Amino acid sequence: MPETSPRSLCAAALLLPGLAASLVQAQSPPERASLSLRLADYRDWQAGAERMSAQSPAFRLLTALGEATAFEANLMHDAVSGASPLYHDTLSGASGKGVNDHRTAGDVKFTRYFGNDALALGLAASSERDYRSRAASAEWRHWSQDRNTTITLGLGGSDDRIDPVNGLARGSQRHSSEVLLGLTQVLSPQSLLQANLVLGRGEGYFSDPYKPLDKRPQTREHxxxxxxxxxxxxxxxxxxxxxxxxxxxxxxxxxxxxEAAWHQPLGKGWWVMPGLRYYTQSAAWFYHDPPFPSGWQLGAIYSGDTRLAAFGALAPSLSLGRDWGGGWRSDLRFEAYRQEARWRPGSGSEGFKGLRARMFSWGLSREF
Known part of the structure; x- marks a missing residue:
């Protein structure tokens, strides 16, 4: 095999199937515009009873604006229905009618390229019946002269307003900000490595307004x-x-x-990708299994939200896709998800109720 010059490492890596698309960001505006559609269907259940379901169509547009600018836009709509977790009904005062809500979210991003640098500015918004969010971001990327090393610096901030339909905490707000520092390195014509560090801080209302006894700290750094x-x-x-x-x-x-995944081309444009993800977390210091901790007093910092519990989770997945030619591509993805307290090394929250979920999604894209 002939020796590959350092300057050609990135170009060589980009030609390999399934290797670089999700790691290496474009170093110039796209040569062709692309429009994509993704449909997703999600359902979860707990203790033998179906809990939540969601259907989410999403659209994405990516195109060049002139020779040095790229434009990207995303639009998504969620339709959510279902019931609260079984053991929260009395604590939350839920009516038993469940949840029916819709969320519309969108974002736009402009990226300007300057030789070995790029500056991206983005705006995002999300709205639902009882929640509104607005966000802005800026990202600077710098490539080494041989284009094998990319340094990324990002800043982002969001303002959220909570207006629960039960009237509790109406008009409450939350403000969040994040800083990102990233490095992407082409190690060889066959290998890519990326590392990102994110520092974030949030202030404001973090409690669940539909559970009156749920009270969380008003600051959170991560x-x-x-x-x-x-x-x-x-x-x-x-x-x-x-x-x-x-x-x-x-x-x-x-x-x-x-997480591990294996991307395997099958010939005639087909590919398959099985994957497996394992997740584990410790509990928040103020989380206690319902109904209440020993010595609890009204107004004390407390939450029984299982998202703050200690548990482990497994999520196997399988994707199948094809490049149909003429700029057309499609893929189908299935993921199963299961949470269990015993899957956390050491121990999980004793009263944690396991949760199962599954998600199907189908995507179609066209370059033109």
Missing amino acids: QVLQVRYHHYLRPWDASLRLAWRYYRDTWSIHAHSL
Whole structure:
């Protein structure tokens, strides 16, 4: 095999199937515009009873505006229905009629390229019956002269307003900000490595307004470290994708996520990708299994929300896709998800009720 010059490493890696698309961001505006549609259907259940379901169509447009600018827009609509977790009904005063809500979210991003640098500015908004969010972001990327190393610096902020239909905490607000520092490195024509560090802080209303006894701290700081590695295996014409994510915050939650996927071309434009994700987290310091902790007093910091409990989770997935030619591509994805207290190393929350979920999604895209 002839020696590959350092300057051609990135170009060589980008040509390998399934290797670089999700790690290496574009270093110039797209040569062709693309429009994509994704339909998703999600359902979860608990203790033998179906709980929540959601259907989510999403659209994405990516195109060049001139020779040095790219424009990206996303639009999504969620339709959510179902019931609260079984053991929260009395605590929340839920009527038993369940939840029926709709959410519309969208974002736009402009990216301007300057030689070895790019500046991206974005705006996002989300609205539902009892919640509204507005966000803005800025991202600067710099490539080394050989284009094999990318440094990323990002800033983001959001303002949220909560207006629950039960009248509790109406008009409450939350303000959040994040800083991102990232490094993407082409290690060889077959390997890519990416590491991101995120620091964030939020202030305001974090409690669940539909559970009157739920009261959480009004500040939350978090740190996230994520490492991803993609490697092309020539004997199988396939790529291995590995990822690790660590999260911690001032609520005493520490979480790890490990993920592996295998992208395998099948010929005639077809590909398949099985994957497996494992997740584990510790409980927030103020989480207690319902109904109440010993010595609890009205107005004390407390939550029985199982998202703040200690548990482990497994999520196997399978994706199948095809490049149909003429710029058309499609894929079908299935993911199963299960949470259990016993799947956390050490021990999980004793009163944690396991949860199961599944999600189907179908995507179609066209370049033109």
